[in-house]
Amino acid sequence: MFREQRIASRRSRIAEKIATLHAGEATGDDKAVSKEELGKGRQQVSDSQSRLLKLKTERDLDVSAVRVTGDERESQRRSKEEEERQVLRERLLTEAESSVQLNAEVASRWGHLFRLEVPQELHQEMLSQQAACDTIIASKDAIVAAMRSELHDKDDEYVRMLKQQGEDVDLLLLNMGKQLEDMQTAYRNELAQIDDAYMQERAEVVKSNRVEVEGLFDKRSSAEQAFLERYMAAAEAYERQLEDLRCADAEDYNLLKVRLETDIQTLEQHLESMRAAYQLNQEKLDYNYRVLLERDAENQATITQQKRKISKQRDLLSTLMQRYSQHEKKFAEANMRLTEEYKHITEHFKDLQAKFSHFQQADLNKYQAIWQMKQEEVHAVAHKLLAADRVIHEQQLGWQWQGPDEDALLAGPHSPQATRTLAGCMKKTSSQKAGKEEEQAAEEAVSQDEVTTRLQEPTYFGALQLLCDEAGFLVDSKAHKMLASLPKHQDEQLVHAESVVKALGVTDGASFDALMAALSVGEPEGTGSQSMGDPTLIHPADAVNRLRDFVEAENEQEQEYWQRLGNVVDDKLCRVYGAIEKNLQSYHQLLKDRASGLRQVEQMQQANQELRALLNQYLASPVNKELQIPPTQVL
Structure with missing residues (x-):
């Protein structure tokens, strides 16, 4: 309702502006009558202001259309997301109610099973009980699959939303640039026409109207300055609104993702505990069923000799049933106790893992900040030395100065950003530094995506398996415990390989390609393009040496970089x-x-x-x- 009111009010304002423009055009004939009274200069100023106001209104409508379209699209997305959330919540509630009912039915049948003495009936009831358990497990699996599909759809939706917002920002910048160019052109044309009119009028009444002409020029300059200030303030306000909207959407998406992942983990843990309990009960029942079959066969073979022992066997059977009940109760209590301990240990491990990730990221950010600070200081000193060298050559010695290639001299060992020239770095303003930090964050995310994409490519499965087998000692004990708790499928190998790759300091696609080249037959230092076929892997006995050379090569590149910066001016x-x-x-x-x-x-x-x-x-x-x-x- 609130969105419709905002749209209606916006449309009414646009209609009022259009009506004002039409009214201004309708009164053009009336103004023509008073042209001679106003004079050429004033009439030209009035006409120019009308045309500029009309042009400004049209361009403001073009710029505002982008924001209106974005607001409407965001409102539709939120409505759709709320409907999907309601459907998912209703589905979870329905599944929980049905699961509770099925669990109650399964639990109520156990007493009936214990009272059965005929093996065939017991077998039929056990099969029915197993079918009910399979139904419950299938329902849980369906819910987990739906939650995973929903999470994947949310990731895709977030990527599309970022892309659309980027396109909207580009369109808005394009419209703003076009508006600026049109306004500049219009102002130049109108100013030229006004100058011509005033020059003609000045030729007629130069002595009597000089003061009035100067006042008009001052008024026009003030109007232009005020318009420029209003335009810049509006542009900055629009930019801040776009940034606030982008941050709010990113925070909402992260909160929703964390909540959904937590729900999935809780459901998976509950499913695993239920599977373990059902499996234990099924094995117990299978064991008892086999025991009963063997006893029945023995009793049928020796029915005539064992009639005198029926009472004794009944006593023995009751004793065994009582003992079985005691053992079952004891094992159930032990299972509950171990389950609680497992939950406590899992929560403690998650807390430790979160703290470790936090401090690790903090140390990494601090290291990168110090690296960037020192790098900028050294670049500034190198730039001063090169400038002094050029001045000495050209002014004192009279030689032609041929300086070194600054792009190659100042090229850093970590990222392509370090290859930029030092002169460009010194010309950055504070606002450009903020944009640089955002670009660095975006490039780090792109580098992480490149590493993740390469880890999932089938071409590298052999190299990753060799890396996990020969360099598994690089993963700490906590990560080993976490890997041991994962299910036995291919994701475990990917997680293990990702942990080893991070331990080796691989953070982008180029370093990953260098690592793969080190594990392939050939020169380990090669950092060429990615091979299209399956690479030929080295012998496992040489893997550790190749990895050591890979890590030392990274350190040598850093040492060579700092030594190169320290020797900008040679001894000669x-x-x-x-x-x-x-x-x-x-x-x-x-x-x-x-x-x-x-x-x-x-x-x-x-x-x-x-x-x-x-x-x-x-x-x-x-x-x-x-x-x-x-x-x-x-x-």
């Missing part, structure tokens, strides 16, 4: 720099001596001027006329 250039420094120091001392001499010359010139002025003053003094021999006669 350092010696040249030393000689240049000595010569420049000598030249600097010479310049200082010259500056000191110039200052002394200036002081002497100033003293001479003062003496000359004093002498002229003495010569021009009236006292000289009273002397018998004036100084002027001597001079």
Whole structure:
């Protein structure tokens, strides 16, 4: 209901804007009458504002259409998701009720089975009981399959949703860019027309209307600045809304996924416990049934000799039944106790595993942050050294500077991102750094998906089996316990192989291909493209040595990377720099001596001027006329 109201209000606002535009066009004839009264300049400003307002409204409608479409699609998706959730909840409740009824029926039949003494009837009842148990297990399996299918559908839906949101953002950016270009073009055209009109009007009344024209230009500039500020504020608001919506959807999806996975694990544990109980009861019944058949055969063969022992056999049978009941009760209690211990140990193991994953991820993030920080510092220093080297070559030595390839020099050992140039790194703004972190997170997710995809390819099953057999010691004891608790199928091998691969430090497709090349016949250092056929594996005795070489090669690449950064300027250039420094120091001392001499010359010139002025003053003094021999006669 709320969504329909929002859509209706939005449509009404759009209709009002369109009506306003039509009304503005209808009044065009009335405005034509007052053209002569307003003047050419003002009329052109009015027409330009009308056209710009119309163009802005049309472009705003184009941009808003993307958001309206996204809101409507998201509302439909949530409604559909709520309906599917209700259907799944009703199905779970129905299955739980039917399972409780079937369990009650199965439990009620045990007493009847214990009272039967005829083997044929007991056999028929046991078959019926087994069929009822199979029905319950089949119902549980169907629910588990439905939950897994629903989880897989949710994963696919999330991928499609991210892709659609990316397309919406691209379309929104395209419309915004188109709107900006159209508005810029329109503003330029309208500004040109306004300038022409004002120039014509200025030629007519240049002296009387100069102040008015300047006021109009100031008003127009203020309007343009205000419009630009409003446009930038609206764009930033739209971007923040899109980011908030994306984060909220991702959090809802993660919560739903965790809840569904928890429900599946609980149902699987309950199913395994029920299977174990049913299997134990079935084995007990089969054993008792075979014992009864053997006794019946013996009794039929020796029926005539054993009539005197019927009472004794009945006593023995009652004793055995009582003992069987005691043992069954004892085993049931032991089973319940062990089940509770198993649940407690499982929960404790999950807590430890969650803590281990948390601290492991925290350490990895800290290591990557420190690595990135040091790498940026070293890149900055290397850039300064290269800039200083270029200045010395071109300005001091007069040589043509041929610097090293910065892309190859600054190439890192871990990811393709490290091959970017240092100049590009220094020009990144703070907003671009945030985008860089998001790109790194997306690339890490893509790398993890590449490793998972390669683990599931049949081409690598042989290499993964060899890796699990020869490098299984790399997996810790906790991971071994978790692998032992998994069911015996192919997923166990995949989980084991994934644990070994992570222990070797393989995080992306390139490192995985290098690991597979190390386990294949040929050069272990090769990191070529993925082979299309089944690779020829090495002998198991050489697997550990190849893996050791693989890990050492990773460490050597890191050492080579840091040594390469530390040797940006070689020893030969350092010696040249030393000689240049000595010569420049000598030249600097010479310049200082010259500056000191110039200052002394200036002081002497100033003293001479003062003496000359004093002498002229003495010569021009009236006292000289009273002397018998004036100084002027001597001079």
